[in-house]
Amino acid sequence: MTATTAEPVAAAPILEMRSIVKTFPGVTALADVSLTVARGEIHAVCGENGAGKSTLMKILSGVHPHGSYEGEIRFDGEDCAFRDIRASEARGIVIIHQELALIPYLSLAENIFLGNEHASRGLVDWNETLRHAAALLKRVGLRERPQTRVADIGVGKQQLVEIAKALSKKVELLILDEPTAALNDEDSAHLLALIRELRDQGVSSIIISHKIGEITSVADSVTVLRDGRTVETLDAHAGAATEDRIIRGMVGRDLDHRFPPRTPYEGDPDAHPALEIRDWTVHHPIDRHRKVVDGVSLRAGRGEIVGIAGLMGAGRTELAMSVFGRSYGTDISGTVLKDGREIRTRTVAEAVRHKIAYVTEDRKHYGLNLIDTISRNISLGALGKVARHGIVDEHEETRVAESYRTSMNIKTPSVFEQTGRLSGGNQQKVVLSRWIFAGPDILVLDEPTRGIDIGAKYEIYTVIDRLAAEGRAVVLISSELPELLGMCDRIYTMAAGRLTGEVPRAQATQEVLMRHMTSDKR
Structure with missing residues (x-):
């Protein structure tokens, strides 16, 4: 009898999302998207604004509950039907959104354990809270005292507090939505190093990011979405996840130039x-x-x-x-x-x-009224142009908004859509449209x-x-x-x-x- 050597068995994935379909009124956000994440890996999800990345993560984290979408989710080998965020967190899935969910005037310890307090008979055990908070802060590389207010630390450190908060919930799969968007290079490098450390400790991660260079430096696998569909999943260790390959998958074509060609300025600003x-x-x-x-x-x-x-x-x-x-x-x-x-x-x-026009760096807080329509947001920069005798001419306002929807390629079914429902890129186009309209x-x-x-x-x-x-x-x-x-x-x-x-x-x-x-x- 001849002995045979068994093939190594691949580890079962920690997450499988199969044939996910999600629709909103007039829009199909996800059309048959599948995603598989291996245990103990950093998995990047890339795509243009509106490709469906955030929607997919909201389904996984329970923001969009089971029943509001089609498809299956298997986590750690079991079928899941998350009815809300608490249900997903109970299974060890924690999402950190681009807009941090910290309360600035509470302490780091209070933020870490908010909704997950060390309490007995309705009373918070502050000694236990501070002790555990200090250990978690040390684990993510922060030297601040647990009593420090969130308002007194920078954005980069606030991201680390969010990760400490996730670790307090015994996270197995950490989802990070644009984690370095507001960080400088030093803070970004520190955060990515921490994510690598967590991977080595057995914590799997999904990263959504537009910074392709960061993705290629940190990710083990990359899944590319386009127009609500899965394009491909690339193995970074096999050399497949190059910047050009990722970009081609995202936009559907080779992008030969990152910047449009332009004739250099030939005037003399000193003179005029x-x-x-x-x-x-x-x-x-x-x-x-x-x-x-x-x-x-x-x-x-x-x-x-x-x-x-x-x-x-x-x-x-x-x-x-x-x-x-x-x-x-x-x-x-x-x-x-x-x-x-x-x-x-x-x-x-x-x-x-x-x-003089100023387009702010914080479009969500200072640049737009997110609960108002695209049409109204565009006209706000120069209401006098669409008003007669002090009253806004809604037909003219709509005509102007439609012209910018076309010229700026704002992806929306209607200019009467709520601005907050647009992707980040399309929101930015609305801000630019407003100020261009102002002349x-x-x-x-x-x-x-x-x-x-x-x-x-x-x-x-x-x-x-x-x-x-x-x-x-x-x-x-x-x-x-x-x-x-x-x-x-x-x-x-x-x-x-x-x-x-x-x-x-x-x-x-x-x-x-x-x-x-x-x-x-x-």
Whole structure:
């Protein structure tokens, strides 16, 4: 009798989602999507905005309960029918949304165990709470005391608190939706390192991200969705999950250029600046002795795209908001000139009257009314254009919104759709439509492609190029150095509230910009 060597048996997957179908009124969000996650792996889910990634994760986590979709979910070898989030968490599935669910004025310990308290007979055992919280904070690499308020730590550390909260629930499968979207490079690297550590400890993860470079650096497998369907699943260890392959799967074609071709700016902003800011200084709204913008001077010509680069806390957003109607800061001094003439921008209304527009980095809180329609959000930037005798002409408002829905390729069945139901990329197109409709001469864009997929980014880049070609001055603030290098004619760098460099397009590289961004130049 001849002995035979048995083939190794592959470990059973921790998760199988089979033939998932989810529809909303007038929209099929998921059409026969399947996803398999191996035990102890980091599995990335990629796709353009609206591809169905978040909807799929909401089904898995119980946000969309069993019965509201078709298909099957098997977790740890058993069929599951989650009726709500608590049911999925009880099985060890925990989701961390892009918008963090922390209460800023409660302590880290209180946030970690909120709804999952160490309590007996209705009384919280604070000694046990603090002891366990300290252990969890240490596990995720935080040195803060459990009594520290969430409001007193940065966004990067808040992400780690969310993971500590998930670990308190004995998580087996951790879902992270755009975990690094609002983080700087250092915090992003720390978070990804923690996810790798958790994998080594047996915690499986699903990551949704638009940052393809991060995905290829951390994921074991990558599933690509497009138009609500599974395109393919790639094995990163076999070398299949390359950036080009992922992008091709996401957009359905090869993307030869990440940025649209454009004719470089040939004017002289020193001679004829559309926008000039001189010696601009802004103090912190609470700590009035602290300067968040310190003596900044810059200029932008008509038809020019000028970038502003800087690490988190450099003062880029504070500069933009303070110029736009003094929306941030106190004890503001300096001069704003438009086309060589000094103007006043003490209020948002004054800034808009001088045809200055500002697209905020936080579209959900400051850029849009998410419970109102797309039509109304677009017209809000210039209601006078769609009003007669002080009354909004709804037919004209709808006509304008429809024209932008077409020209901006806003993916929605109707302009009467609630704006909050759109994907992030389409929400950003609504914000841009509003300000384009207002007819600005100067457009300040603060992180205009944050949290947006690569296909939607290209569309927005094309819009920015078109605005510059029409003779508008564009100021582009971005944390993504390749974006600034690919789009801008000239790039200013900031550090600690000060201007540290001015780099022309021909001399700009990531290394040069980073050197200026980390400068202690006074």
